Amino acid sequence: MLLAEIVTLLGCTDLLALDQAGGREIAGCFAADLMSEVLAFCGHGPLLITGLTNLQSVHTAEVVDAQAILYVNDKRPDAQVLALARARGLPLLSTTLTMYEACGRLHRGGLPASTKQQGTAP
Amino acid sequence: MLYAETFQIRGGDFEHGGEVATRIKSICKDLGIRPDLIRRLSIANFEAEMNVIMHADEADLSFQVLPEAVRVVVADRGRGIPDIELAMTPGWSTATPEMRARGFGAGLGLPNIKNSADEFRLESTPGVGTTLTYAVRLA
Numbered sequence: 001m002l003l004a005e006i007v008t009l010l011g012c013t014d015l016l017a018l019d020q021a022g023g024r025e026i027a028g029c030f031a032a033d034l035m036s037e038v039l040a041f042c043g044h045g046p047l048l049i050t051g052l053t054n055l056q057s058v059h060t061a062e063v064v065d066a067q068a069i070l071y072v073n074d075k076r077p078d079a080q081v082l083a084l085a086r087a088r089g090l091p092l093l094s095t096t097l098t099m100y101e102a103c104g105r106l107h108r109g110g111l112p113a114s115t116k117q118q119g120t121a122p
Numbered sequence: 123m124l125y126a127e128t129f130q131i132r133g134g135d136f137e138h139g140g141e142v143a144t145r146i147k148s149i150c151k152d153l154g155i156r157p158d159l160i161r162r163l164s165i166a167n168f169e170a171e172m173n174v175i176m177h178a179d180e181a182d183l184s185f186q187v188l189p190e191a192v193r194v195v196v197a198d199r200g201r202g203i204p205d206i207e208l209a210m211t212p213g214w215s216t217a218t219p220e221m222r223a224r225g226f227g228a229g230l231g232l233p234n235i236k237n238s239a240d241e242f243r244l245e246s247t248p249g250v251g252t253t254l255t256y257a258v259r260l261a
Contacts, residue, residue, distance in 0.1 A: 035225035039165045040234045044158075052225045056172075059140025060225070063147065063164040065157075 001026050001111045003068055003091060006047065009109050010102055012070065012093040015082060021091040024067050028114025031103050035060040046114030049102055053077040058084045068092070072099045125153060125187040131174040133200065136224055139175045143168035146185055153187060155260065163192055163258045166238040169231040170196045170254055176221050177201070178251065191240070193257040203246040210236070210244070 004022030007014060014021075030042035031049035038048065038060050048066040050057055053075050061069050068091040071077065076094050077085075085092050095102055107113075127149070129142045147164045155163075167183070174181040178200030186193045203209045210232050217227020236242045239256035246252040 033225060034222075034228045034230075036169065036228040036230040036234060039168060040230050040237075044161065050225075054224060055137065056140050056225050059144055059168065062144050063140075063161070063168050065161065 001106075001109065003047075003093075005109075006068075006070070006106065006111075007093060009105055010070070010093075010095045010097055012095045013076075015071075015076060015092040015094055016086055016090075018086070018089065018091050021068070024091070026067050026111065029103070029106055029111050030064075030114045031099055033099075038064060041116055043114035043116055047106075047111070049099060051075055051099060053081060055081055055084060057081070058088065058090060061090055062088055066090070070095060070102065072097060072102050123186060123188055125149065126185065128182050128184045131171055131181045131183055131196075131198075133175060133177070133179045133181075133198075135175055139172050139224075139226075140168055142171050142183055149185075150187075150192070155187075155192070159192070159258050159260060162238040163194075166235040166256055166258070167194065169235050169238075170194070170256075172226045173231050173254075174198050174200075176217055176227060181251075188260075190261055191257045191259045193241075194255070196254040197251065198253075199251040202248040202250055202252055203244070204248045206244055206246060 003024040026047045028046045030046040032038050033051050045065045048061050049070045051072050070093045074096040150160045178198035181198035184195045212233045213229040215227050215229035221227035240259045241257040243255040
């Protein structure tokens with residue numbers, strides 16, 4: 001699923017408007033507010049859905065090679081977080097939907113979960 | 123040795139938490155290390171960095187790229203870990219609600235480091251500090 005399709009499906013606000021970001025192919029999704037859970041359980045290169053808007057959300061996204069972060073519940077990170085994401089070329093989106101609703105719509109739309117393969121190192 | 127650098131991490135410095143891990147990730151990319159190995163190393167580094175910020179006074183994180191492995195030693199000064207076996211239990215944590223509100227302190231950090239690394243050693247002296255050593259093999 002293209003990032004641009006996700007923006008349309010969830011009625012997202014594009015917080016950074018990075019050139020060409022809408023053309024990014026998103027193969028899977030992982031949702032959590034605990035960054036340790038993201039580090040422990042998510043697969044490679046997901047769309048990261050979270051309600052955590054601090055700097056660690058961007059650092060965590062970078063470590064798991066996330067294609068973008070989607071902040072739920074209409075949360076928006078501050079200018080420092082936006083600056084870091086811009087420097088890393090990481091698209092940031094925001095939606096007024098709750099995490100459950102955002103995940104439900106994406107799953108119904110065909111976007112699978114991004115999870116670490118069982119029995120392998122993360 | 124192909125590369126070596128030591129980074130300082132300050133306890134309580136949440137604002138910069140994650141910067142050491144992402145800097146090392148960038149160095150590893152430049153060195154041409156395989157992406158799946160970089161990811162495992164970066165996860166361990168990020169968790170180790172956040173552990174220092176949450177639980178110690180300060181630490182040196184020494185990062186060495188050897189021909190056969192990437193080796194990291196995190197030597198902190200702080201209150202130490204009285205019961206290492208307990209600290210290794212998934213879900214067990216002494217983190218405060220404030221730490222959890224920042225997305226960490228879920229009791230996953232040390233097990234996550236161990237699972238991400240090919241070698242893992244944790245030594246601690248209560249009241250003095252903790253030394254965590256881990257490595258990701260390159261071959």
